[in-house]
Amino acid sequence: MKHGQRISQRLSQLVLVLGLSLTPTSVGLAQSSNSQTVSYSQFIADLKAGEVSSVELYQEQRLAKFRRKDQPEKSPPNDVFLFDRNPELVELLRQVSLKYGTHVRVVPSGSDSVVVGVISNLLLGFFLLILFLMIIRRANGAGGPGQILNFGKSRARFQMEAQTGVTFDDVAGIEEAKEELQEVVTFLKSAEKFTSIGARIPKGVLLIGPPGTGKTLLAKAIAGEAAVPFFSISGSEFVEMFVGVGASRVRDLFKKAKENAPCLVFIDEIDAVGRQRGAGIGGGNDEREQTLNQLLTEMDGFEGNTGIIVIAATNRPDVLDAALLRPGRFDRQITVDLPSYKGRLQILQVHARDKKIAAEVSLEAIARRTPGFSGAELANLLNEAAILTARRRKSAISNAEIDDAIDRVTIGMTLAPLLNSKKKWLIAYHEVGHALLMTLLKHADPLNKVTIIPRSGGVGGFAQQIFDEERVDSGLYTRAWLLDEITILLGGRAAEVEIFGDAEVTIGASSDLRAVANLAREMVTRYGMSDLGHLALETPGNEVFLGRDLMPRSEYSEAVAVQIDHQVREIVMHCYDIARKLIREHRAAIDKLVELLLEKETIDGDEFRALVRQYTHLPVKEPAWKAMATPVSFVANDAQQS
The missing domain is CATH 3.40.50.300 (P-loop containing nucleotide triphosphate hydrolases)
Known part of the structure; x- marks a missing residue:
């Protein structure tokens, strides 16, 4: 590498020397500091007046040097810059030469430019060749010749x-x-x-x-x-x-x-x-x-x-x-599966070693709030909390930063609140529709909080559930829970229809409807939870180009496909009817909750349940493990989008 550096230094010196030695002498004449430059119009006036004794034309440099008749012989000639094409000047010089005897001479251009062009091209090619060889040498390290052909060597x-x-x-x-x-x-x-x-x-x-x-x-x-x-x-x-x-x-x-x-x-x-x-x-x-x-x-x-x-x-x-x-x-x-509660607690303890955490923050509570989190997500959670703490100029991570970090990791970054507009009312009714069904349905997981503060990614608001840790860790979901979950997902659309009418329905429930379709279809085709019987009609993971059949094989007939579509629709419409019925029966409670949500922008689960009790005689869903755990913050439904 030192040899290559010496070559490049010598090349640069050679380029400099050649550049200095091959510069045309005419350019040096044009830029002589002793010459006096006059304007083109003055030059033409002097010619017509017969005051010019001699003129020298340098066509390539678009320059003329001339002497006046009254100018001393030892004084330098005057310079005038010419236009690119000036046939009028040539005709004028011919007339002046005949009339006043002005000596006119055209200085021929030398072959310096051709020589410079050839040498420059050769020099550029040589320089590029040296540069290419230096790059190859650097890419192959300090090894000997032949390193460029060592493709087959292990890169471990x-x-x-x-x-x-x-x-x-x-x-x-x-x-x-x-x-x-x-x-x-x-x-x-x-x-x-x-x-x-x-x-x-x-x-x-x-x-x-x-x-x-x-x-x-x-x-x-x-x-x-x-x-x-x-x-x-x-x-x-x-x-x-x-x-x-x-x-x-x-x-x-x-x-x-x-x-x-x-x-x-x-x-x-x-x-x-x-x-x-x-x-x-x-x-x-x-x-x-x-x-x-x-x-x-x-x-x-x-x-x-x-x-x-x-x-x-x-x-x-x-x-x-x-x-x-x-x-x-x-x-x-x-x-290496997703960690359980004890595993999450141990992971948090490892990543909390180098962080300043306030005394009131409980790692046990954070572990219970984060079922389904991987180790990398838990590490990112504490890191986001530390970043928020530094941004807010606090000395230690508090519960507020932990709460905001969980929301930021699971949902997105908080944006500026919406102004009081029709869009804000639509979002409020949509999210209250989800939250009310989380509170009233018997088998659903209870509400943690509902908010209309927008988040990045087009999320206008969201409602969070307190998910059962045992169910999340084990992956065992009952038919009653699945039906209630579909009903909750349809709660936003049901609220829009009941409050604003079919004509004012928005596209905000599009993600909810996709989740509903997937859940209902899996109940029919994979879990055997429909009138078709205890059959698994589809298997997951039939991706093409992964070593499986190029054309996936149909696992049922067209007649069964029609029945599957019918069963899926029956499940969805049954849950939708329940959602609309509950929202219709509790319209007074929904209106009060929406007014409060528009005022506060966020309502936690306890306050929401307390308000629902004032307007209904139905039992309100409470967290079964509330005495032993902080609410689990996990997004249960897609939020209203703009």
Whole structure:
């Protein structure tokens, strides 16, 4: 690199010297500081008056130098700048020369410009060649010649003893996965403890889970705990535009791993290279399939790879090839799922170590308010709270910042409140329609708060429910709960129709209606919750181009499809009728609630339920676990949009 820098410096000096030496002398004459410049009109007047004794024309420079008859001989000539084309001047000079004897001379242009052009082109080409060679040298590092052809070398990051700064103490909320992987670390540190009784070290561990649950963090923890060489690479780094490069990189990676065994190899996002083969497109010679075939052979082929443990992570296990998932390649599949309450509390405790949090803030309360949050989302939640605290110039994070951070993460950034207009009234009735049904329906989760403060993304307002943590964690939803949830989603549209009439219905319920259609169809086709019987008529995940059939197969006849549509419509219309009936019966309560909401812009669940009790004799839904938990803030329905 020093040699290249010296070349570039010498080139720049050469360009400077050539530029100075090849400058036309005529330009120097034109810019002489001793010459006196006169105007073109004065020059013409002097010519016509016969006061000019001699004229020299420099056509390329569009310059004329002339002397007056009364001008001393030793004085410099006068300069005048000419126009690009001036045939009148040529004719005038001819007449003056004949009439007054003025000496006129046209100075021919030299060939300097041609020489300069040729040398400049040669110099530019030479400079570009040197620059290209320097770029190639820098791209290939300090290696010797031939580095540009090393496409097939593995790009895995290698560390003899990885120091990632992350240990198992920094990983929280996924204790089962930690125990499995701690066992892998023990395999590597004291393999004889297991091999003495005939146990075989697992060849591969596949980490499966939703995004943000800590799969890559677990791999960093293993690298920090295990005192063995560690290779890390992403699945996308195997695939290149050149055919055969991916397979070559796989071979090179395992060759280096065998030389440093026992060791760990971590492949992040393995679905980039491990997707199912034979999708019907690309053929068997597809570059990705060749790379996958080589990976399968290296993990468990004719030659063994004793002492190499491959750890891979993906959030798309459904698209992976079956040969990759079999025992002998990935012996263990560890699910890294969304954390439960205890897991969320542990994750919050880890991320709260370096943050200043007020004494009144309870991490237990935050953990109960955030079911369904991943570890990454919890970390982002505390970070947003810290940013809001700094913006508000507070010394520690308080409950107000936690509340605003939860709303910002789940819904969006707060915008300026709406002015008192028809749009604001429409949004208020829409959201109160949702909130009233959350309060009155027996099997629905109760209301946390309702607001008409707009949020980013076109959200004009929203109503939040207090979701049952057990139900969210277990994923078990009853038919009664699903029907009530559909009724709640239709509450906004029902309120618009009852209050303003069919002609004033807005498009604000479009997202609600999409969610209603999906829920009702799943009840019929997947959950067996309709008059069609206990049948699963559709299966999820029939995506094209993921190793499955190009044309998805219909799982029922056209007659059954008509019945499915009929059942879906029956469910939706039944829930819609209930929503309209409840809103019609409690019109007085809705009007009072809307007036209060327009005044305060946000009403919490307790105040809302207290107002509903004043206008109805029906039992009001209260949080069953209110004594032990702070309300869970989670968006239950799509808000009114502009």
